[in-house]
Amino acid sequence: MDGGKQVVVVALGGNAILQPGQKGTFDEQMKNVHVTCEQLVQMVESGQYRVVVTHGNGPQVGNLLLQNEAGKEVAAPMPLFVCGAESQGLIGLMIQQNLANLLAEKGKADIPVATVVTQVVVDKNDQAFTNPTKPVGPFYSEEDAKALESEKGYNVREDAGRGWRRVVPSPDPIEIFEKAAIRQLVDARALVVASGGGGIPVVKENGKLTGVDAVIDKDLAGERLAVDVGASFS
Numbered sequence: 101m102d103g104g105k106q107v108v109v110v111a112l113g114g115n116a117i118l119q120p121g122q123k124g125t126f127d128e129q130m131k132n133v134h135v136t137c138e139q140l141v142q143m144v145e146s147g148q149y150r151v152v153v154t155h156g157n158g159p160q161v162g163n164l165l166l167q168n169e170a171g172k173e174v175a176a177p178m179p180l181f182v183c184g185a186e187s188q189g190l191i192g193l194m195i196q197q198n199l200a201n202l203l204a205e206k207g208k209a210d211i212p213v214a215t216v217v218t219q220v221v222v223d224k225n226d227q228a229f230t231n232p233t234k235p236v237g238p239f240y241s242e243e244d245a246k247a248l249e250s251e252k253g254y255n256v257r258e259d260a261g262r263g264w265r266r267v268v269p270s271p272d273p274i275e276i277f278e279k280a281a282i283r284q285l286v287d288a289r290a291l292v293v294a295s296g297g298g299g300i301p302v303v304k305e306n307g308k309l310t311g312v313d314a315v316i317d318k319d320l321a322g323e324r325l326a327v328d329v330g331a332s333f334s
Contacts, residue, residue: 105150107286107331110143111322112136112155117191124159130194137198140291145206150286152331153195154322157187157297165237180236180268181300181311188217188296195293203291212290219277219309220299220316220324226271234270234315239263269314271301273321277309279328286329295325 116136122128143149161183168177178186192215199213232255240248245256245264259265276282276295285292298316302309326333 106148107150107152107329108143109152109154109322109326109329109331109333110140111319111333112153112195114156114158117155117194118159124163126194129191130198133191133194134198134202137195137202140199141202141206144203144208144211144291150289150331151291152282152286152325152329153291153293154295154318154325155191155195155293155297156318157184157191160187160190161297162237169238179311180313180315181302184297184300184315185217188215188300191296192217192293196291199291212285212288213293214285214290215293215296216278216282216285218282218295218299218325219302219311220273220295220321221275221277221304221309222271222301222312222314222316223274224303224305224312226269228269228271228314232267232269234268235259235265236268236315237266239265269312270317271314273299273316273324276321276325276328277302279325282325282329295321299325 117129117132118124119132140151140153143151164183164186196213196215203209203211239259239262242264248254248266249256254266256264257267276299282292282294298318298321301312301314301316303312323333
């Protein structure tokens with residue numbers, strides 16, 4: 101990568117976007133992200149780093165799944181992997197807008213900021229697909245959960261006495277599919293937001309990509325991202 105500057109992948113935890121006790125409004129999340137972006141801009145100002153940002157998305161995807169459930173009679177629900185893509189766009193907007201505004205304040209408006217909706221390739225034969233363990237979405241009564249299991253083929257499980265939830269596979273990430281595009285953006289001095297929420301899980305079949313309903317561990321995906329773009333991970 102370019103110019104002797106260290107390329108780093110910075111992983112933002114949940115509290116950087118949504119803090120405990122908050123409702124999750126856009127304004128709340130935007131303010132939280134602003135504070136985090138001030139620190140990212142300090143890294144850029146140091147002149148030592150090219151920065152790639154990744155982040156979690158659990159609360160945001162959970163809310164999208166709740167919206168799916170609440171609005172299913174008037175709007176077609178989207179698959180889990182599509183909700184992941186939607187959350188990447190939502191969180192990416194907040195990060196890139198804050199970064200662009202802060203960089204402009206510092207006289208560095210010439211530094212581009214971009215979000216890459218990122219697909220992460222997983223193995224369709226990963227053992228995780230035969231043993232789903234990752235809880236997602238709302239809590240259900242046992243009766244409702246069993247109905248979803250019967251009607252939609254969901255895997256459901258009781259969650260620590262709090263109710264029943266859907267569980268999905270959590271396969272290992274093999275490859276960041278957009279790695280070449282991310283590298284080119286970083287080489288062009290861009291601040292890049294990528295692989296949010298562990299990325300959108302996809303499998304390759306006959307040379308084509310297909311989305312799968314799963315959740316990739318965001319830290320494993322962050323490490324994969326760092327490897328694939330030649331960066332360190334923090």
